[in-house]
Amino acid sequence: MSSNLTCGRCGSVRLRRSRARTRFEMAIRALTPIHFHICRDCGKRGWHAGATRVPLTEAVRRHAESHSTNPAEHLRRRRVWAIAILACLLGLSLGVGLHSCDTKPAPPSTMEQLD
Numbered sequence: 001m002s003s004n005l006t007c008g009r010c011g012s013v014r015l016r017r018s019r020a021r022t023r024f025e026m027a028i029r030a031l032t033p034i035h036f037h038i039c040r041d042c043g044k045r046g047w048h049a050g051a052t053r054v055p056l057t058e059a060v061r062r063h064a065e066s067h068s069t070n071p072a073e074h075l076r077r078r079r080v081w082a083i084a085i086l087a088c089l090l091g092l093s094l095g096v097g098l099h100s101c102d103t104k105p106a107p108p109s110t111m112e113q114l115d
Contacts, residue, residue: 005048007039014040 005015018038020029028034035050 005037007042007044008046009044010039010042012039012041015046016040018045 006013007015015037018036020026020036025036029036033050034047036045036047038045
């Protein structure tokens with residue numbers, strides 16, 4: 001860690017990176033340059049703003065270019081989605097069909113049990 005970071009509780013410079021623990025922290029970590037850290041001396045967790053790996057605008061531009069300039073890839077993705085949806089619908093219809101064919105004998109009524 002950078003030596004200019006200090007713990008907010010004890011003032012120690014012995015900090016280490018800490019993983020994002022909650023979904024909220026994961027979203028913050030994915031969308032911002034914030035890094036989480038923990039103090040090795042007192043255990044307090046905190047955060048600091050770090051440098052981004054790739055600027056967000058650059059990542060968005062790369063994503064747009066990869067999807068807009070390759071129509072064959074776009075068509076392939078549409079086909080994969082269509083096959084996946086059809087497979088799910090087929091599985092669902094087979095499951096419903098098999099469930100309706102399930103003919104278990106009805107349990108005997110209480111009057112039949114007394115006889």
